[in-house]
Amino acid sequence: MRVDVVTIFPDYLAPLDLSLVGKARTAGLLDLRVHDLRDWTSDRHRTVDDTPFGGGAGMVMRPDVWGRALDDLLDEGSHLLLPTPSGTRFTQRTAERLATETHLVVACGRYEGIDARVAEHYATRSGVTVSEFSLGDYVLNGGEVAALVLVEAVARLLPGVVGNPESLVEESHGAAGLLEYPVYTKPPTWAELDVPEVLLSGHHGRIARWRRDQALVRTAARRPDLLDALAPDQLDAHDRAT
Numbered sequence: 001m002r003v004d005v006v007t008i009f010p011d012y013l014a015p016l017d018l019s020l021v022g023k024a025r026t027a028g029l030l031d032l033r034v035h036d037l038r039d040w041t042s043d044r045h046r047t048v049d050d051t052p053f054g055g056g057a058g059m060v061m062r063p064d065v066w067g068r069a070l071d072d073l074l075d076e077g078s079h080l081l082l083p084t085p086s087g088t089r090f091t092q093r094t095a096e097r098l099a100t101e102t103h104l105v106v107a108c109g110r111y112e113g114i115d116a117r118v119a120e121h122y123a124t125r126s127g128v129t130v131s132e133f134s135l136g137d138y139v140l141n142g143g144e145v146a147a148l149v150l151v152e153a154v155a156r157l158l159p160g161v162v163g164n165p166e167s168l169v170e171e172s173h174g175a176a177g178l179l180e181y182p183v184y185t186k187p188p189t190w191a192e193l194d195v196p197e198v199l200l201s202g203h204h205g206r207i208a209r210w211r212r213d214q215a216l217v218r219t220a221a222r223r224p225d226l227l228d229a230l231a232p233d234q235l236d237a238h239d240r241a242t
């Protein structure tokens with residue numbers, strides 16, 4: 001998969017050189033390129049914004065500069081992603097869908113946002129998909145943090161990136177559709193708190209059942225909406241009794 005990220009703060013994306021995503025890039029599993037939007041400016045001051053039509057506070061990012069950048073980067077089959085507070089919610093299901101695609105272009109807005117004609121124009125471009133998304137019900141100062149989240153959430157789903165793909169199933173918001181169960185390691189007692197006895201039993205069936213029950217109880221307590229969203233076949237009779 002190729003991912004192009006366009007931003008006026010390229011250094012904001014430096015964390016993507018580290019850890020799991022960094023390893024995926026080194027292994028050739030992810031072709032990630034970060035671009036400075038100002039490379040597509042044409043004036044001495046490398047201007048990317050201007051005052052909003054209709055008045056109001058702040059500045060708006062210019063469509064002509066974004067147009068030159070996106071014309072260079074978008075191809076047949078590209079998915080243009082625009083982080084924005086007014087976007088649809090980015091979820092694990094979104095990440096799973098994006099992880100099946102070949103080319104993502106993430107346009108990081110700043111100031112009051114990108115001129116609306118940019119999304120409108122590229123939505124009509126043959127072979128290009130455009131999506132505006134938000135991380136959640138809060139507002140950041142720009143799209144870069146959302147880009148970091150998106151790239152990591154997608155990259156870790158690419159084949160070969162995570163050591164044990166099975167771990168993707170039981171993690172929170174994974175294929176099981178539940179929050180993950182609590183995890184423990186040595187020492188068996190810490191701060192006068194013991195590890196649940198069942199986890200020391202070596203009885204794999206009981207351990208699996210205990211973990212499933214913990215995931216269900218946690219999900220019911222913290223995110224009942226996730227339980228409501230489960231398909232009927234995702235809960236067995238024991239689950240329903242828990």
Ligand SMILES: COc1ccc2nc(C(=O)O)sc2c1
Pocket residue numbers: 083084085108109110111112113114133134135136138139140141142143146
């Ligand atoms: C101007 O660009 C922005 C500004 C705020 C913002 N907030 C996001 C969020 O997902 O919360 S994406 C995003 C993009």
